[in-house]
Amino acid sequence: MLSLSMQRLSCNTLVIGGGFFGAYLAFYTKSFSPSSRVVLVEKENEIMKRASYNNQARIHNGYHYPRSFVTALRSRDNFKRFTEEFKECVKKDFKKYYAVSRINSKVTSAQFRLFCERIKAPLKPAPGKIASLFNRDYVEEVFQVKEYAFDADLLRQQMRTKLTDSGVEVILGCKAVKIKKNSPLGVVVKSPKQLPNSLISAQKVFVCLYAETNELLSASGIPKLDLKQQMTETCIVEVPDELKNLGVTVMCGPFFSFMPFPPEKMHSFTHVRYTPHFTWYDKRAKRKNSEIFRSFIRDSAFIKMKKDASRLIPLIEKFKYKKSLWEIKTLLPVSDLDDGRPVLFKQNLSGVEGLNVVIGGKIDNIYDLCGRIAEIK
């Protein structure tokens, strides 16, 4: 990794934000054009410490999206690519089950089965021993599916290797504070350890800041994107032995999920009703998202999650709380309609030549982004 010892630096491509999307995009761009100079700046002292770590680690395989056929189909393709390219980071040694609730569900078992047939996702009835873990007054049917988890620590290591091997210059502890709409583009960066203000100029800039995208756009006099944000809590829990080698998702409404979270060797536990603590829209927000994230009082909803979820699986009563991962989840308002998770890619944003913005809905749709970028090369 490079240390920042410059006042001006120029490159062909500057990627801002070293989450999974920024890191992979920098690697992909450099691989496409090995002689070009590609620089990645990340404000933290390590890549992939924010949403790319603080999430549920599910490698989506379509099941989660019965209301968005496009997202489900894209997930099926991307699952294959992700589990192949990052096979060292994939945790497969557990069984995954999807259950359909009898009450308040937006999908019935018959609809779920039909949907899985349509997207050609493997599905079979859960064995009796597993089905008996569920309270059948509430749960209509339980299915065994093919879904894995990724280890975010191993994924970070693998991305660091890809960046180094491909020759991307990574500058850590370096925050982009303003984009100058010149030609070539300029980005003012602050790096507390080195020079207070430096300028990086680039023919192409990719803004990959997820929850903090609009902060940089606003500071640069560029209109905010229409983004919805949720303050989320993912609980990390120890599960009883009977649930150790499995993960469960209850479809499709105000229900819950638990599944292995490999970096902690425990399980993540989320609940559709309690994981989001509050929601806001960037266009109406008065405070910066980074400030909201810093000052938010982290009051866990674990007890509520546990109480509600144990109605459906009584053993959840034995979950032992270890800690919570707090993160802002960024959603496109269109997700309200169908729960889809497309990648947002804006080229030449606000008419600024070479300025591109990316919001990644979920980890595996990096491949959809690469497809879009390959088209414009």
Ligand SMILES: Cc1cc2nc3c(=O)[nH]c(=O)nc-3n(C[C@H](O)[C@H](O)[C@H](O)COP(=O)(O)OP(=O)(O)OC[C@H]3O[C@@H](n4cnc5c(N)ncnc54)[C@H](O)[C@@H]3O)c2cc1C
């Ligand atoms: C609770 C939750 C659960 C989720 N579950 C899943 C799941 O199970 N499966 C799945 O596939 N996806 C899941 N997601 C979505 C997934 O986490 C995101 O799609 C993905 O992590 C986005 O990656 P990113 O690189 O865009 O963002 P990030 O990882 O947040 O990266 C943005 C980076 O930009 C840096 N940065 C910010 N401002 C600046 C600046 N001014 N200058 C320089 N750097 C800056 C940040 O420090 C950060 O490293 C979940 C998300 C959440 C929040």
